[in-house]
Amino acid sequence: MNTANQETSRDEVIVARQAIYNAQLETIGYELLFRNSDNNSAQFDDSLTATQTLINTSFLELGIEQIVGSALAFINLPSNFVALLPHLPNSLEQSVLEIPITEAPTSATIALLRQLVENGQTIAIDHFCGQPASLPLLKHADYIKVDIQVIEKEKLPSIITMAHDNDCKAIALKVESHQEFEACKELGFDAFQGYFFNHPNLVKKEVKRSNAAVLLKLIERINDPKSTMKDIEQLIAQDVSLSYKLLRYINCATFALRREITSIRDAIIYIGLLQIRQWSTLLVISNAAKGKPKELLVIAMVRAHMCQQLASQTSNINPDEAFTVGLFSVLDAVMDISMEDLLDQLSFTASIKLALIEQSGDLGRLLKEVIHYEKGEWLELGDLQFPIEDYAKRFLEAIFFSEQQLASLEI
Template sequence: MRQHTQSKGTYVGRQPIYDRALDVYAYELLYRRGNVNRATFSDGDLATTQLLINTFMEIGLENIVGSRPAFINITGDFFTGQYPLPMSHEQVVFELLETVEPTAEVINGVRGLVEQGYRIALDDYLLRQDTLPLLELASFVKLDVLNMQRDELARTVERLRRRDLMLIAEKVETPADYDACRELGFDLFQGYFFSYPDVIQTHTNTANRSVVIRLIAQLQDPSIDLREVETLIAQDVILSFRLLRYINCATFGLRREVDSIRQAIMLLGLATVRNWATLLLLSQFDDRKPRELMTIALIRARMCELLSVTDPRIDAGQAFTTGLFSLLDAMLDVPMENLLDQMPLSLPIKLALLNREGVLGTLLDDVVRYERGQWDGLAERDAVSIDYNSAYLAAMSWADNSSKALRAA
């Protein structure tokens, strides 16, 4: 039976905002307190203050978003100048919530921030007469595509496209939603559309995908030994080259250069080499998928591994593999059930990936819940070992660095 956490800590989550090339344009920073599944604004100004302090003073903005813009929700009193904004304007975009009345004072406050160089995004914007002055000041407009009829959405987009601003489609939940929003002319996209396989999409490289799936299946066979892994990787010259180049990057911090697959296995271990070879194979398929998808898979893998110490029944290696493969269906546009039929993974991993069953399934479910800010359902874990927030921040930093190295390999 699932127990719920009672943590009262302050957390910061991030959600990617993608451009039309499916590269990450920015991240929205989300305030989270304890195990509540949405931002808690019983005192909106206090919530914003805690978010700003937590982000800029404790964690560090660069550790969450790197060099990309950070979208941050702030309340009306911040726009009207009643509270200081302790950050420079270069990397921050302030979101004006739809709940803030567009009074003359608010409009003047927004104008003052724009004159200081800040960029403004209008969140869940509704095109009304009283909100029109804000359009003259905004750099971004976010539309909730999940709660708008298609005809209404098309009319709104058509009117807003005449202005010098960027349109963000918010709550884009499926590949079909993304395609529709892209066709309407949105510039940026936010939501979980990347997390699901696009089984309707046809691929010209089906044969290559089949080869890769077979190779991944062989690499992940629990009975495979060192010599078999070495032979399997060595047969693919490009894979061997990329794997050695990646292993020799600064991410692993090795004191000497590794010049053979056997040496890599001896230094890093069989499981590590198998997993990174698998990642390099998956990284070939970036055609219609955000590259951030790989980063999210890595965050899940590392966070599962870190949290595995909170339950003695969980093997850290199995936890890593479970997190890593949790988006395999979305990466390859093949239903998870079909993929698992081809993969000789252990039964606990298969049950976790398919139905979220067992201790691995509960762990993966918790990691995905944390990722999406659904904290009210998190299982109680031994916070003395490591807590959810620490595991997430550590996994995020590790995954960001690993993704950069993978792309360079």
């Protein structure tokens, strides 16, 4: 019996949804809710991590179409939502990001929201109260959500008018009775959500995890210049889940193939070793350490693409090496191995190793700048290699690139 397949495990993933209705009681969308148990409740200490898990579960593991069908998916973001931008779904036409109200949204936050809207993202302002500080956010929103149990009744008409004046639809939250539903309709609310209609219901699925040992060995072999195509083909064939994902990836619409690829050898020949290296590393980050935060995978992809695209603007840095540096920058956290020990097993150039261990050299400096920008550490950026506008552009491009790749790989 194949030991690699014996080690493949199964886990259950869970997410809850609560429907949002229009005045005709037609479902227009669902708010997605984090759940980590069968009792339809959520227990977590970190709202950022919980939201990241919710996004990964909904879009990468369950599949958003399995949860909401063709309706909208409303995702409630935490107050520190800027850190979540790299992890947002690429299903722009179907997702609605619920932005929390802050006392004074920064110009950087407004600029990012403006860019998201220009890229096609739908925005909702959560728990809108009509405060002046929130007006800059309202200008970029398609929806506002109003908690009718908190806002005084006499303030509701002006809030609805404010929304409609800015071409926003107003959603009444926490509608708990037929009387409240009728009153909200009379006031002019466009949509409704609450226990009067239904409680959140669970969506569950069992997912298969690939063999981590095989995946790590695959990366070692691919980065070994002595490895042959036959070596790599045999290594992938050891894990059925791994082989299946490769064939699904290569036959997805992204590649627009004229014919279906049905063998591992044909897949490797078609996409090449560079793509195999990138793909297998994604699976290592995703599967090697059960229980690790899945947002590490998104961070790796965002850093890789952002480093690669910035490197393409200069002759001093190899874009492929920049991609590798970004991709491997989180592996020590995933594998619980020091970066030095990890790199001892991989055949990388000295410049890549110095970049990953010390963040030195041209590659290391680029990686450091990308990490500071990703974390919003503006004061740490210092003397940049490129105009600040380039970092913003490449950052948002990397976000959408990462979600496209993850969706193709079905991670």
